[in-house]
């Protein structure tokens with residue numbers, strides 16, 4: 001498969017000029033990002049790399065970080081985790097409060113904000129220094145020790161993160177949060193501020209395309225069963241109330257973030273990341289979704 005040729009075609013076909021989406025502005029620091037940015041990186045299971053555009057420029061990975069924290073929490077708690085968070089698509093926006101009301105404070109899944117905040121609570125309970133351990137985990141997956149939090153983004157979100165504070169407070173009132181509110185949201189805003197490039201995200205997510213092992217060393221990070229479950233959750237819940245649309249158009253497990261990044265994997269073939277900060281109304285990258293639709297159409301392969 002000539003992946004570079006396919007990526008070049010995608011680069012030629014798609015431009016920010018045709019996109020109707022908008023850069024996220026509810027986190028003030030994200031509003032400063034250049035809307036013309038567009039990059040894509042595909043990492044193949046034979047260790048070859050293919051890319052175009054701004055694929056090596058770091059951006060705020062935002063909700064993509066929820067896959068890393070879920071992986072860490074699954075390692076720590078095993079099956080007990082599912083008593084605190086469910087595994088069903090929400091059909092609601094990522095920051096919705098309403099479902100919690102009639103579902104007793106148990107979030108629908110770990111990829112909506114409420115679910116990720118419960119995961120953050122679990123990591124705060126079980127780890128000495130969760131921010132450092134998350135950083136170490138992501139650095140290990142990428143083999144890159146320069147990956148770090150963007151403190152301007154973390155502080156910016158903290159200053160406007162009323163909904164996330166509300167979600168934690170509400171779940172605490174309903175008994176599904178164990179720690180104080182502040183350390184949980186502090187960890188959550190940091191995880192969302194992780195700055196990574198498409199190349200680094202594709203490297204980090206290869207684990208999920210490679211049955212839980214690092215590609216370079218074959219070191220096992222998580223079991224095949226956990227890998228299967230994380231991929232299933234990305235497939236059904238990775239795009240909030242647009243998870244069906246992403247499955248329909250692209251047909252791969254994936255995860256998006258309001259920084260404009262999307263990562264997807266094709267088990268036993270590749271991991272791929274794309275970045276364009278222009279978001280559609282559901283908070284997913286408009287060009288990113290289009291690029292991945294073209295990828296599975298032009299290659300003729302998806303998981304379906």
Ligand SMILES: NC(=O)CC[C@H](N)C(=O)O
Nearest residue numbers: 062063094113192257258
């Ligand atoms: N969908 C996202 O990427 C949302 C993450 C963002 N930090 C928030 O909590 O609102």
